[in-house]
């Protein structure tokens with residue numbers, strides 16, 4: 064199964080994430096209460112259209128090279144809200160249409176707003192960062208229900224810790240990133256006298 068991370072493209076992405084404050088290094092208090100040494104919020108990079116386009120061009124290039132086709136999928140779909148703009152920009156890079164799926168009351172995702180996937184259409188599921196992969200997994204279930212053809216997943220960042228977070232479904236990403244976190248009582252950064260206290264990621268000055 065394809066599980067590709069491009070090295071030059073990974074370097075470009077990680078540099079862009081740092082330059083836009085989308086990847087912060089330090090001592091962070093997460094909303095879960097855990098502490099971490101890194102924080103990733105791809106929306107901070109994706110808010111810049113030219114950077115979003117460049118990252119999606121790299122991702123599309125990786126996918127085309129692996130598939131050996133100019134247009135290896137018929138459409139891109141991303142789970143809202145996080146992947147709405149990414150799915151759109153990746154669709155533009157691949158020259159296909161871009162959709163988003165919305166979480167529905169009672170669980171799972173649905174296509175609304177007149178979006179549809181025809182039986183047999185080849186679908187690329189886009190996500191900015193794959194951590195647990197839960198939302199993507201639910202979109203894959205939706206696509207199976209709709210009778211989609213071949214499916215694959217693409218993300219900017221893989222922080223799942225594995226090569227195949229979606230089992231046999233091919234997975235493309237630009238960069239792998241570890242973001243270790245700990246319960247506050249076990250945090251090694253708290254134990255380090257040279258490190259300041261944990262802060263919420265948005266509470267310190269952001270790089271330009």
Ligand code: ZN
Nearest residue numbers: 098250252253
């Ligand atoms: Zn700590």
